[in-house]
Amino acid sequence: MQKYISINDYWSWCFEEPPVSKEDLAQIFPLSKEYCAELWNHYISDKVSCLPLAYTEREHWFWNLKYLDYNYIDDFNNDITTNFIDLLHNNFLCSKDDMVIYFVNKFDAIETTFDVFLRNWMNFLYEDEHPILFCVSTGFAIMFSPDGGVYGGKRPSG
Numbered sequence: 001m002q003k004y005i006s007i008n009d010y011w012s013w014c015f016e017e018p019p020v021s022k023e024d025l026a027q028i029f030p031l032s033k034e035y036c037a038e039l040w041n042h043y044i045s046d047k048v049s050c051l052p053l054a055y056t057e058r059e060h061w062f063w064n065l066k067y068l069d070y071n072y073i074d075d076f077n078n079d080i081t082t083n084f085i086d087l088l089h090n091n092f093l094c095s096k097d098d099m100v101i102y103f104v105n106k107f108d109a110i111e112t113t114f115d116v117f118l119r120n121w122m123n124f125l126y127e128d129e130h131p132i133l134f135c136v137s138t139g140f141a142i143m144f145s146p147d148g149g150v151y152g153g154k155r156p157s158g
Helices: 033-043 051-056 073-077 082-091 114-119
Strands: 066-071 099-105 108-113 132-135 140-144 149-154
Touching: 033 099, 033 108, 066 082, 073 082, 082 114, 099 114, 108 114
Parallel strands: none
Antiparallel strands: 066 149, 099 108, 099 132, 132 140, 140 149
């Protein structure tokens, strides 16, 4: 199974504005649909393919994530990056070199490091229908809601 696809075959326009450095682009790996589905089933849910479909499935672990009392919409619209970065530094249990997966849905995700995500978070949040940033090493997740809400917590073991 092919794990990654070329960034040129992905939604490359989302990395054009604001510009992403060549060094960071080299560390952004869009996942193939098959590999993404495998990881989604393992880390997120084997019952739903995207979080909006899970509204009727409130037993999923991600609906127990804690609201982090921050709304990223104003900062996003005003190109203010520091508040969001501070929020994630203080609430996301992950080190800068840890691998994270930014899941848009079961078939659409990007693998990178936490540090690269932090520097380029505005480029990742082109899609805000409940994407999840998941740290593989710690099991910690951040979910972003379309209204700008940010929710965080650890995925239960098992």
